[in-house]
Amino acid sequence: MTNLASGVRLDACGKTFDDGTQALEPIDLEIAAGETVVLLGPSGCGKTTTLRIIAGLEQPDAGGRVWFGAEDVTALPIERRNVGMVFQSYALFPNMSVAGNIGYGLKVRRVEAAARSREVLRLLDMMHLSGMGERRVDQLSGGQRQRVALARALAVRPRVLLLDEPLTALDAKLRESLRIDIDRLLRTLGMTAVYVTHDQAEAMALGDRIAVMSHGRIAQIGTPQDIYYRPATEFVADFIGTMNRLPGQCHDGVLRVAGGSLPLPADGHGADHAMFRPQDGQIVAPGQGDLAGRIAAVFFLGNATRIIVELDDVQSVVVETGERRAFREGDRVGVRVDPGGIMTLRR
Amino acid sequence: MHRGNTRLLLLALPAVVVFAAFWLLPMARLVQVGASGPRGIAAYAAVVTDSNYFASLVATVAVSFAVTVATLVVSAIAGLFLQRNAFPGRGVLVAMLTFPLAFPGVVVGFMVIMLAGRQGLIGNVTDALFGYPVVFAYSMAGLFVGYLYFSIPRVILTVMAAVGKLDPALEEAARSLGATPWQVVRDVVIPGLRPALIASGAICFATSMGAFGTAFTLATNINVLPITIYTEFTNYANFSLAAALSLVLGLITWAALAFARSLAGSTVAAAA
Numbered sequence: 001m002t003n004l005a006s007g008v009r010l011d012a013c014g015k016t017f018d019d020g021t022q023a024l025e026p027i028d029l030e031i032a033a034g035e036t037v038v039l040l041g042p043s044g045c046g047k048t049t050t051l052r053i054i055a056g057l058e059q060p061d062a063g064g065r066v067w068f069g070a071e072d073v074t075a076l077p078i079e080r081r082n083v084g085m086v087f088q089s090y091a092l093f094p095n096m097s098v099a100g101n102i103g104y105g106l107k108v109r110r111v112e113a114a115a116r117s118r119e120v121l122r123l124l125d126m127m128h129l130s131g132m133g134e135r136r137v138d139q140l141s142g143g144q145r146q147r148v149a150l151a152r153a154l155a156v157r158p159r160v161l162l163l164d165e166p167l168t169a170l171d172a173k174l175r176e177s178l179r180i181d182i183d184r185l186l187r188t189l190g191m192t193a194v195y196v197t198h199d200q201a202e203a204m205a206l207g208d209r210i211a212v213m214s215h216g217r218i219a220q221i222g223t224p225q226d227i228y229y230r231p232a233t234e235f236v237a238d239f240i241g242t243m244n245r246l247p248g249q250c251h252d253g254v255l256r257v258a259g260g261s262l263p264l265p266a267d268g269h270g271a272d273h274a275m276f277r278p279q280d281g282q283i284v285a286p287g288q289g290d291l292a293g294r295i296a297a298v299f300f301l302g303n304a305t306r307i308i309v310e311l312d313d314v315q316s317v318v319v320e321t322g323e324r325r326a327f328r329e330g331d332r333v334g335v336r337v338d339p340g341g342i343m344t345l346r347r
Numbered sequence: 348m349h350r351g352n353t354r355l356l357l358l359a360l361p362a363v364v365v366f367a368a369f370w371l372l373p374m375a376r377l378v379q380v381g382a383s384g385p386r387g388i389a390a391y392a393a394v395v396t397d398s399n400y401f402a403s404l405v406a407t408v409a410v411s412f413a414v415t416v417a418t419l420v421v422s423a424i425a426g427l428f429l430q431r432n433a434f435p436g437r438g439v440l441v442a443m444l445t446f447p448l449a450f451p452g453v454v455v456g457f458m459v460i461m462l463a464g465r466q467g468l469i470g471n472v473t474d475a476l477f478g479y480p481v482v483f484a485y486s487m488a489g490l491f492v493g494y495l496y497f498s499i500p501r502v503i504l505t506v507m508a509a510v511g512k513l514d515p516a517l518e519e520a521a522r523s524l525g526a527t528p529w530q531v532v533r534d535v536v537i538p539g540l541r542p543a544l545i546a547s548g549a550i551c552f553a554t555s556m557g558a559f560g561t562a563f564t565l566a567t568n569i570n571v572l573p574i575t576i577y578t579e580f581t582n583y584a585n586f587s588l589a590a591a592l593s594l595v596l597g598l599i600t601w602a603a604l605a606f607a608r609s610l611a612g613s614t615v616a617a618a619a
Contacts, residue, residue, distance in 0.1 A: 055519075055523065057519055057522075077522070078519070078522045078523050079522045079523070079524075079525050079526060079527060080525075081523075082525070083523055084523065085519065085520055085523040087516040087519070087520060089516050091514060091516035091517050091519070091520040093517065093520075093521070093535060093538070094538075094539075095534075095538035095539075096534075104521070104526075104534070105524030108524060108525045108526045108527075108530055109525055149520075152524070153523070153524075156524055156525060162523075
């Protein structure tokens, strides 16, 4: 398959709807050719609006420009942008067979029937749907339907693949396996892809980079590791995974917090808080470790045990451990925090 | 088990009595009367063999079919527009469009005469412009306009409801694949509206086949089956032929409805 993927650039693309609500503040976003960027955020954060601006389904406010490679496509309607779209609702045409759906984009491009059916067979095979070409759409499972939708989007060799919560309608097991398939496809085909989701696990697994969005703005954009270990704002820190955040006073690079003190990283001296992930904490004997407290609750999760430790009446921290020990509510314990896992917000 | 059946029978009894008294017995009587004339059972064939009645049947089917097609085209476009676009006065416009539903056929006929009759608006305007009035109220064309007038509201409402249920992502998907607006309408919108169009088209056809008031108001000699039945019955006291024609009219309309239902049934999956 020839690679026609092009990079995408948004220049100051904002969106104000007719009723005056501003869904998106003017944002800049650059996506390299072949890169997968995940737009992650809660509902109403502007991620779907951003995707629709790239697709050409929404026009950015005056002044905003959309570039595919070196071409300004701002004025082009979606049907002339050559993008592939995958929707949460699958959006398969119910009046066409599986093969009819996959071949639709080639049909409107007037590709002759023989070449079209060859291409459809190739895509069916690639999506593990061999032999299902003549089926009706309503005879397929949810996972199969989304594979057909992917094949249909890929058939037109899009410059950019746009996926709008493609796994949200599926159950957990199926979501995992289809996510792996999508990941493999994006890598092997070298597709430029923009993937919208509210599921952080999906974002972590799929994104070369993640743009965390909130209230119509990009709160932070970076690799999954960046986002997870170096969150730029309180919102990002809280939205991705669980984060312990303790306020305190800094003295000589050490933060005094409820129940003890934590060494701050070199770039965080002077901060008024410290943060760490639950897996960077460890339950130790009382009197040892960095923090002292009392076990308030224990949840066995299977692959780990999640322990909530009260430091005082207000502050508590969450610790996750894979240890096969029995933890009892009410026990006094110490918490040791891996110094490498302690972070502060950038200012 | 047995007691349960008895109770069910008792519960169903009122419905059975009503069905027998107001459907079964009159129908049986109609069939009997139809075959009781000088022609005997051949009265039923008269609608085909007698050129007068056959012409009447063809005219009725033709005008009903034309009304159905015109109504579907007008209402599908208007319904799509009304459901998809928000503009000031939209609610008032929709309410006004449904107003004709409240009129009996006589009033609709009266309105057609005021529009296209001898003293009608179209007549006055064309008289002023070309020197001769265009009058078509008292013909099949007038009947067509009248039927169109009371058919459009029903179909528009059905189409609007169906458009509201179309998944907008389907059209967006088609566009993303390169489909032009016309291809989107042909490949996505019309197939999506198909069940609603078939169902409301069938109702529209059935209503036009049996409508009497409008035709009777426009002219007593318009050659459609309901008028023919009326004339045979009241003017010539030809009960048997009127009964036979009634049954034929009923059968054709019923068959059209059943055919439409079978078509719509095969597309039910489209809504999934």
